[in-house]
Amino acid sequence: MTNVTAAGHHRPLPTSSPTLPAGPPALAPALEHSDLERSDVWTDDMVFRAGIPMYDVPFVSVGGGMGSFVAVDYLRVAGGVPASDIRVLSNISRPWQTYEYLTRVSQLPRHRRIRSDSASRPGNLWGFPSYALQEAVQDKTLKPLVQVLLEPVFADFYTPLLGNVLNGMEREAGRIGYWDMLVQGEVRTVRRRAGGGYFTVLVPRLGQGGQGGQGGLAGPIAYRSRDVHVAVGYSGLRFLPELQRFREQMNDYHHVVNGYENHEHVYEALRRRPGTVIVRGSGIVTSAVLDRLIRDRKQYGSQTQIVHVLRNYVAGRHGPHPWSRRKGRDGYAYQGFNYPKSAWGGQLKARMRRREGGDLVQAYNQIEGTTTPWRRHWQRGLHEARRGGWYRAETGTFADLTLDGDMVVGRLQGPDGEQEVRADYVIDCTGLDGDVAEHRVLRDLLEHGGARRNPLGRLDVERSFELRGAGSGVGRLYVTGAASYGGYFPGVDTFLGLQISAQEVTDDIARRGYCRRMGPARSAIEWLRWARGRQI
């Protein structure tokens, strides 16, 4: 697997599919140079003549990660759609696979707590019982319940253990027959079908029942569906330009790493000998990485020096007026979750839903900025580190980074001028690559599918998450998750956000007459089934 694609500062996230054919073109050999590649709209005849077997299923979800799981869960439970009417096309084998990988490498193993609310339960549409209640019953302790009673004023926000979240998802996956709906392989493209609906072309993983092709390659197959749902997540890691330049020019992927890739070698090295590490960023990954460094130093006595470089140093409460002021201190902006809490159903959600164009962009600007949660035990660690003199925060950005022997040397440009910083390692915690053009399927939707970009650069979707401009006859294409960020709902790339999106999609499909709409009575019944673990 290559580290850097031709596109530049982009490294694909790993999949567990070593058997897939390597280095494919945009469409598999059977489709290349054909009229299929060029055409926005395909007829059944075109697909037939290309020798691609067709499978009919009313609803297809592309992605197979958290977004697909939540959407399909909603369709099955609330929409009453049978499992035989849904297929999830995925290059991973479990919906939480990528999520678990990313949390693990960014210092969040299963026994730690994620940044998510107690009632945001993928795998439970109702958010009841909350994770706090479940943990209290499971562990026979009142502590989680006391915390959700007192949060956030008299206690930190309660957040669930990653392990509990994933276990709950696994239970629900079994209950809704997710494994029967899953088809593994690489999705090449989604195109509109003449007469309505869509074709989704998949190159199946070998051994998944795809047609045998030449030389052991599985040939592409096409799913013919009325609706398509796309939730493909992030296409890869994002690096700051100066850090990416260092990696490419020095061909060095050892000294400069990303918080979202496996960088265990850094912690191992720092345990063995004294060293300096630069940490770049100010969000949740930064906090988790710093916490690991601080804990390691305390546990193993390693003489680690931490230089925390922040582009913008947030010194105190910040905001345009008293009703719009966020907490800040020591360089960080503090916020319980990824967005202000009312983004998931309160004032902010209602306000942004009503806005358009420039007003909507302005609303995004008002809540922008990287934030991290305030956690008392994290604050204690940082306080100790500051007092001990082995943690310092610097404001600025790196003009460039070079290698001097085994040390990374950076020219840091800050408000007080330039200074040189030397370190053994640099950990870039600034995030994942959300550029929609970096993902094959999304780029194809922009080029052939009628999709447009929204003012924030991602895909333009309706309030129902229907992809604007991509309708096909009676069929609709829905996009949820990270790719839909910038629309009427800001919290798309979160657990609860995926459920909110899934609810909008399901309600839209119900409005169009293709599934049921869940009212109070059926909701209570379905909840009882969930509680009893009844397969549906």
Add this chain to the structure above:
Amino acid sequence: MVPTVFGRIQTRLFLLAIVGGALTALITPILPAGGPMAQRYQTTFIVLAAVAVIGVAWEVIYHFIMQWRWEKDWPTVFGLLTLVPEGLVVWALATRRLLPGLPGPVTTAVFVIHFLAVWMLVWMVGNGPMRVPFIRWRFRGGRLW
């Protein structure tokens, strides 16, 4: 809770009517009050109605206070603490017989038991099983319709 102003009001009225009404109907006979049953029921339901109607004004005040919070959330514990000012106001009005339609005097003991019972149950239902029948409610700021 992340309420909008209309959501708060709708949720309060709904919960007080359904949950509060049901509980009131159940416990009125066992409250330490004297007098004919019809009178007792009239008393407790008038008090319930007062909590609801005056509560609409309180919700507007809470909405205003909430604006100072960045998250625009109404912490769970606030939903408990507000029983104090709300209870005091209704208690003062009830015991001084200032509520329209009260058939007789209201003792503090009766008021406290009734008010606390309804408040606690409404608070628990609103923070828990309310999400089960109403799956869109929490995403709409507490609006039920």
